[in-house]
Amino acid sequence: MNTPNQQSDRPNWPAVGALSGVFALRMLGIFMVFPVLAVWAADLPDATPALIGLALGVYGITQAVFQIPMGALSDRFGRRRIIVLGLVIFAAGGLVASQAETIWGVILGRGLQGAGAIAAAITALVADITPARFRTRAMAMIGASIGGAFGLSMVLGPVLEGIMGVPGIFLLTAILGLAAAGWLLLTVPRVPVNGGGGGLGLELFRLPGFTGLTVGIFVLHLVLTASFVILPALLRDTTGLALAAHWQIYLPVLLGAVAGMVPMVLKAERGSRAHGMVLLALAQVALGQGLMASSGGNAWLLIAGLWIFFIGFTFMEAHLPARVSQVVPDDRRGAALGLYSSAQFLGAFVGGAGGGLLLGFTGVPVTLGAAAALVALWLLLMATACRPRESFEC
Secondary structure, eight states: OOOGGGGOSSOOHHHHHHHHHHHHHHHHHHHTTHHHHHHHHTTSTTOOHHHHHHHHHHHHHHHHHHHHHHHHHHHHHOHHHHHHHHHHHHHHHHHHHHTOOSHHHHHHHHHHHHHSOOHHHHHHHHHHTSOHHHHHHHHHHHHHHHHHHHHHHHHHHHHHHHHHHHHHHHHHHHHHHHHHHHHHHHHSOOOOOOOOOSOSOGGGGGSHHHHHHHHHHHHHHHHHHHHHHHHHHHHHHHHOOOGGGTHHHHHHHHHHHHHHHHHHHHHHTSHHHHHHHHHHHHHHHHHHHHHHHTOTTOHHHHHHHHHHHHHHHHHHHHHHHHHHHHHSOGGGHHHHHHHHHHHHHHHHHHHHHHHHHHHHHSOHHHHHHHHHHHHHHHHHHHHHHSOTTSTTOO
């Protein structure tokens, strides 16, 4: 029986583009509350730093739990059906959060958003419609769509908060989820699946490359989410800008980060330089966290740290998904992408919940400093335990 990949030797670029757009719309809905939630939620009944961090990161634990079964279901029942189901669940979560009157309602809504776990199904569908020799480019398109959605959300979140408030943003995320489902049905063709099977894929952790990727994406999103437990209030207090005006910081910072990241991507495409670019990106993430931790009320130092952090983050966010397609066997694709996505979102949960707890018990410098130390440890591992010409072959 032919697999979906064998149906054509040419990639369906319009469908890949549409799937990138669907992914971007969903991630836009997840990320738009990042720069505004912590400050807004502080005034809700029962709110504490730990519960605010949980509200920010709880979508990660439900994503981590549901990625693997949703990926397996897509093998059995078809990718499009499971992606649409996940988008409907995501929209329901946005609706619940928009009506929340306590921090617990926000936690419930964000958790429900995460339960619509479609990352594995989308990336598996992209691989289904893309021959192996084009798959890295297609996965890079998905990674770029996520990075673009993140950057746009950092600008739109504060602006929309000033117009419609955080409940309005949650309602908008529900609308975006339903719009993404409609777009998918109109633009992406049905693709036969081979019925799946073969268990959860835990044996894939014997592959050195896959192990490094899952650890890496876990740490990256842990650090990102922990940072945004802190950053909204820190930017407000350090720069004096109201929350709705924070886009004035995020926009130039992210544009500058993209400008700094593009040369790294071009160099990483030359296989022998990929490992060096990964090490540079990790150093940037750690240095950025360290500068933010030590800014001590200096707005320029804080913004410089944010910029350096985002150069490394945006590079890794685009690079890691492309690497997944190169280190796992085609016949274990669904399971591999489910495990990889679970690690990503589990990192977001640990970062949100752990960052909130650490912030409540210590303070901003210690929390950001701990994140910097964790990335530095990852950098040390990559520098000493990986073969120089093959990043993540640990």
